[in-house]
Amino acid sequence: MSVAIKICGLSEPESLRAAVTGGARYVGFVFYPPSPRSVAPAMAAELARLVPTGVRAVGLFVDPDDELLEHVTGQVPLDLIQLHGREEPRRIAAIKSRFALPVMKAIKVGGPEDLAAALEAAEVCDRLLFDAKPPPKVAALPGGNGIAFDWTLLKGRTWPRPWMLSGGLTPDNLADAVATTGASEVDVSSGVEDRPGHKDPELVRRFLQAAAGL
Ligand SMILES: O=C(O)c1ccccc1N[C@@H]1O[C@H](COP(=O)(O)O)[C@@H](O)[C@H]1O
Numbered sequence: 001m002s003v004a005i006k007i008c009g010l011s012e013p014e015s016l017r018a019a020v021t022g023g024a025r026y027v028g029f030v031f032y033p034p035s036p037r038s039v040a041p042a043m044a045a046e047l048a049r050l051v052p053t054g055v056r057a058v059g060l061f062v063d064p065d066d067e068l069l070e071h072v073t074g075q076v077p078l079d080l081i082q083l084h085g086r087e088e089p090r091r092i093a094a095i096k097s098r099f100a101l102p103v104m105k106a107i108k109v110g111g112p113e114d115l116a117a118a119l120e121a122a123e124v125c126d127r128l129l130f131d132a133k134p135p136p137k138v139a140a141l142p143g144g145n146g147i148a149f150d151w152t153l154l155k156g157r158t159w160p161r162p163w164m165l166s167g168g169l170t171p172d173n174l175a176d177a178v179a180t181t182g183a184s185e186v187d188v189s190s191g192v193e194d195r196p197g198h199k200d201p202e203l204v205r206r207f208l209q210a211a212a213g214l
Contacts, residue, residue: 009037015199022208034196132167146190
């Protein structure tokens with residue numbers, strides 16, 4: 001089984017090169033200033049020049065307004081918009097229509113009751129992303145916290161849109177995560193860092209090697 005990998009939160013040429021030469025199919029740029037992975041649009045535009053054809057550049061946003069989306073999409077050639085906030089279906093549809101880009105909506109999973117949101121979002125988005133729900137009051141970020149959820153919640157489930165698994169993935173737990181959920185695409189950020197917000201090219205390579213062995 002081949003698993004497509006998204007390496008998220010890239011902000012330096014060295015780690016971006018490690019991602020694309022190692023076989024990542026998606027690279028993610030975070031446009032959310034509170035995140036330690038946040039990258040200026042001008043820098044993301046520079047990094048995007050290193051992304052080869054066939055690898056998709058993903059822009060991660062959290063409850064963005066149109067002004068931010070215009071500012072970023074006007075200078076960074078994105079292939080996909082990732083919405084990782086509290087965007088409701090109507091807002092997702094409006095973004096998709098106005099910016100003419102496919103949209104991937106993050107669904108925060110803490111328990112089985114959270115999965116209904118995936119079906120609602122699937123009516124308007126192009127792809128789904130299942131991530132761990134941040135624990136209240138502990139995590140400051142709406143994602144990128146290196147926290148996994150109970151993968152068995154996805155076991156045997158099917159979804160009306162292509163989907164990715166994320167949340168606390170590492171080179172060491174990737175095989176178990178994929179075997180449990182049946183994911184064919186996964187997204188990682190913290191699990192390939194040596195400190196918050198800083199990608200370790202060696203860990204990026206290890207993650208991609210772990211995926212290639214599946
Ligand atoms: O990476 C971030 O800083 C981030 C900030 C705000 C929302 C989402 C963010 N990242 C996404 O979170 C998940 C899980 O990341 P991790 O591997 O557990 O660190 C992933 O989809 C990232 O794209």
